[in-house]
Amino acid sequence: MFEIGNSLREARYRQQLELSDVELATKIRARYLQALEEENFDALPAQTYVKGFLRTYSDYLGLDGQLYVDEYNSRYAVGEDEPREPVVARRSSTVHQRHRRLERRGVVVALGGIAIVCAFVIAAFKFGSGNDNNPPIPNLGTTSTKAQTPGPRRKKQRKAARPARIRFFVVATSGNCWMDVRNYSSSGRTLYTGTLQYRQHLGPLVARRLWINFGNPGNVKAAVNGKPVLLPGSGRSVMVLVTARGVSVAPATA
Structure with missing residues (x-):
């Protein structure tokens, strides 16, 4: 267990950052950042915001x-965020009555259309069966359409995987x-930036x-993701790069 707010504030002071600097970089308002440092989590809208801002900061x-x-x-x-009260659109009785009238009118129109089609089919069958010279009745019920073949699928471009995060730890063991x-x-x-004192x-x-x-790598021991690593330089000043793969001498352009 540790103090969330104090550790955040000390880390910011150690890097000589103002709340306005962090706000500009993280897009989190300064008053929310200050609330995190004071552990005044009730000042934030919901637990989801607290967790997201806390992780980003x-x-x-x-x-x-x-x-x-x-x-x-x-x-x-204490649990899931309380859901906001849903906004329910209240319809007046006039609107409900209007919808019911429209629904009844739609049913009447549909029934009338079905009756007309049935009468047309019966008449065509009755008058067309005795005269073979009459042109055939067109098929009103079905239409043939050509099935559309799907086009070639576009290959999704895979994004390059981002480097894995590391946890670097160093202690001054010899000086x-x-x-x-x-x-x-x-x-x-x-x-x-500074001098790591002995121990x-x-x-x-x-x-x-x-x-x-x-400045003097021979005086320190380091670990990456909990595993000890060997620092190059043979005790002399050296610049290195630390990744998930380990520690290597940094090129001049790094």
Whole structure:
């Protein structure tokens, strides 16, 4: 169990972000973001909005959105959102009477049409059976239509699969280490910049790809999705890319 609001606020302060910056990036109003940080969930329209905003906000800060939603469910969720009262269109008695008159008129017209068709068929049979020279009565009941063959189906273009999310964790085990952590590439959003002191840890950081500049990688141990990984550089300053496949030296253009 952890404090949802305080952890969100601390993560935002750590990245030196204002609520207006987060609002511009996530399209969530600042007053809703503030309500999440104050755990004033009643200020949001419904639980569905709370969960959606909570997931989006925490993911934007590099946190685990599902973890925050689960924490909210365990502490605050009380059931399904109450459905809004349905809007029922009330019809006046005049409208109902008008509809009934139209329905009766439609039935009368349909019966009259059936009677005319039956009379026409009987007359045609009666007067046409004694004279073989009369032209045949056209078939009024059926019409032949050619079955339309379906055209070739268009092949759906498969979208390229997005990289899987990773959970990155690092701890200073042998000494201090300066780090610059950015989302996806060297030009991405800064997630952390500073010196990780001896025995301090950072993470878990959740992203699809991380670009990290280690000042002294020999002083830290790292793990991706709970599995230890070996950092390149042999103790010297190195820039790496972290993905679901592991850790590799970052190219100059990354």
